[in-house]
Amino acid sequence: MAPLKSLEKEYPLIDSNFQSFCSSHGIFSVEDFLLHDLDALIAFADNHPTSQTLKQGIDQLLSTIDALQPPLLNGLQLLEDAQRNKHVLLTGCERIDALLGGGLREGQLTELVGPSSSGKTQACLLSASTVAKHNSSVIYLDTGNSFSPQRIASFVGQSSGHVFDNQVDHILKKVLDRIICYSVFDVYQMFDVLHQLKSNLRSEIVKSNQHVRLLIVDSISSLITPILGGSGPQGHALMISAGFLLKKLAHENNIAVLVTNHVVGGEDGISKPALGESWKSVPHVRLLFSRDFGSNVCHISVLKHPSMASARAASSTLYL
Numbered sequence: 001m002a003p004l005k006s007l008e009k010e011y012p013l014i015d016s017n018f019q020s021f022c023s024s025h026g027i028f029s030v031e032d033f034l035l036h037d038l039d040a041l042i043a044f045a046d047n048h049p050t051s052q053t054l055k056q057g058i059d060q061l062l063s064t065i066d067a068l069q070p071p072l073l074n075g076l077q078l079l080e081d082a083q084r085n086k087h088v089l090l091t092g093c094e095r096i097d098a099l100l101g102g103g104l105r106e107g108q109l110t111e112l113v114g115p116s117s118s119g120k121t122q123a124c125l126l127s128a129s130t131v132a133k134h135n136s137s138v139i140y141l142d143t144g145n146s147f148s149p150q151r152i153a154s155f156v157g158q159s160s161g162h163v164f165d166n167q168v169d170h171i172l173k174k175v176l177d178r179i180i181c182y183s184v185f186d187v188y189q190m191f192d193v194l195h196q197l198k199s200n201l202r203s204e205i206v207k208s209n210q211h212v213r214l215l216i217v218d219s220i221s222s223l224i225t226p227i228l229g230g231s232g233p234q235g236h237a238l239m240i241s242a243g244f245l246l247k248k249l250a251h252e253n254n255i256a257v258l259v260t261n262h263v264v265g266g267e268d269g270i271s272k273p274a275l276g277e278s279w280k281s282v283p284h285v286r287l288l289f290s291r292d293f294g295s296n297v298c299h300i301s302v303l304k305h306p307s308m309a310s311a312r313a314a315s316s317t318l319y320l
Helices: 016-023 030-035 038-046 051-067 075-085 094-099 120-133 149-159 165-178 187-202 220-227 234-253 276-280
Strands: 109-113 137-142 179-183 212-218 256-261 263-265 271-273 285-291 297-304 313-317
Touching: 016 051, 030 051, 030 234, 038 051, 094 297, 109 120, 109 234, 120 137, 120 149, 120 165, 120 179, 120 212, 120 256, 137 187, 149 165, 165 179, 187 212, 187 220, 187 234, 212 234, 220 234, 220 256, 234 256, 234 276
Parallel strands: 109 256, 109 285, 137 179, 137 212, 212 256
Antiparallel strands: 263 271, 285 297, 297 313
């Protein structure tokens, strides 16, 4: 969900006066508004010189939030949408595509979980280069300066086969031009980028021959973990809002969303995905990555998949 300021153009009652009133009560975003005591806020508005306008602004903001809720669809409509719009994107790795049932599914959020150096970022870079090579755009949110054009060039060279060097250079330029990379270092920056992307997709700013089909966040846990400290509910609300927005973007715009997440220590010393039980329900698909120290063999297991009744596992050399 959005900062209040971003709603001003579309909703006139959420103007600078309304924003100033809200900020005096610690409300700067829709999330803050949802977490606030609404009765107390209305009582404060009653004592304000512009009380009537403020209460109208509160009503408009509530109506805006209601409008954000997705429409109800029956099973047949969901099936038709999946068959008509939700295609599969190849990741560039046959083993991963086989585990996923063909590749990254548009309209779904796929999460790669694993410790540092397990191959998650390499899988993201390979997926980005593969999708971009097939004439589609990729939005890449880089949270740790891990985006590597050199690695993209390596993947493009490996997949181009027996072609001349000048042809490889031409392909590489096309691929890199289609990967739009943002350096994002906190969750609020991520929300800004995602809301701008949502606006661009809605207004069809993106060229039709460079349709955005893949959104990557590497890594989502680096953005969310810092806001989860303490006992306050705001961090948890922002995490849920981030998951909701990513899934909404995926479903409404037929985009595959790929995020990475780290692992933390669990019971009996067994590692588990970070971000807790609330986040666990967000991804449609979860893959667990691990790698033997000093080895090229990347072990991947499916922790969650909507079309699989039980986990499947695979182990192979992926060169990631």
